[in-house]
Amino acid sequence: MNVRQTKRVVLTVLALIVTTLSTFAQGDKASRPSPPATASGTIGGATITITYGSPSVKGRQIWGGLVPYDKAWRAGANEATIFETDKAIKVAGKELPAGKYSLFAVPGEKEWQFIFNSQTGQWGIKRGGDSNRDPANDVLTVNAKPDKSSMNEKLLYEVTKKGFVLKWENLEVPVAIK
Incomplete structure (x- = not known):
């Protein structure tokens, strides 16, 4: 085998390794216990999209149990929930x-309080279980009644004509948007 063929084989093997590693690193998010979900709609001409991990109750006490009261929560599972709007809105x-x-x-x-934070792309919680939210990046905080x-x-x-609604277990929390 000459030098040219050896380089070609080495480059091919490296390309296969990189491709394999990136495939495993991404994984199949749809097969997670809390699979990804998206809600979207239009409110007053603005397109609203909410991307989140959707956990199940599975017989657990959610509010005041799995999700503690009076403590910031990632509003979903896995990565922090993402709220996106293509136009300025009033929440x-x-x-x-x-x-x-x-x-x-x-x-x-x-x-409840809903907090819109400018940092995106982070995993939703830290190792100790606290949310992975940096309050210095909070853009807006609003109150809502469950x-x-x-x-x-x-x-x-759900994104409705009046805003969005979080629904889970035996609660729903509407947030008005104009």
């Missing part, structure tokens, strides 16, 4: 510029 009466944000929630028994709902086994977001 619960407050201005939110067009852009892409990580969406965090602070559930409470009687009131309501009882029928059972939703999987976490679900």
Whole structure:
């Protein structure tokens, strides 16, 4: 085997290794226990898209249990939930510029906070279990009132003409958008 053939074989092997490693690194997100989901719609001419991991109840107590009260939560599973709008909007009466944000929630028994954070792309929690949110990057915080709902086994977001709604277990939390 001459030098040219050897280089070709080495480059081919390296290309195969890199391709294999990148395939394994990405994995099949759809096969996760909390698969990715997307909710989208148009509100007042703005296209809203929410991308999140959708966990299931699986017999667990969600609110005040798996998801503690009064503590920032990634508003989904796996990576931090992403909220994207292509136009400036008003969320619960407050201005939110067009852009892409990580969406965090602070559930409470009687009131919730939703936090729009400019840092995106991070895993949703740190090793200790706290949310991976840097408060220095918070752009907007709004309050919302939870309501009882029928059972939703999987976490679900809906974008409606009035805003978005988080639904999971026996709660739904609407957030007004104009």
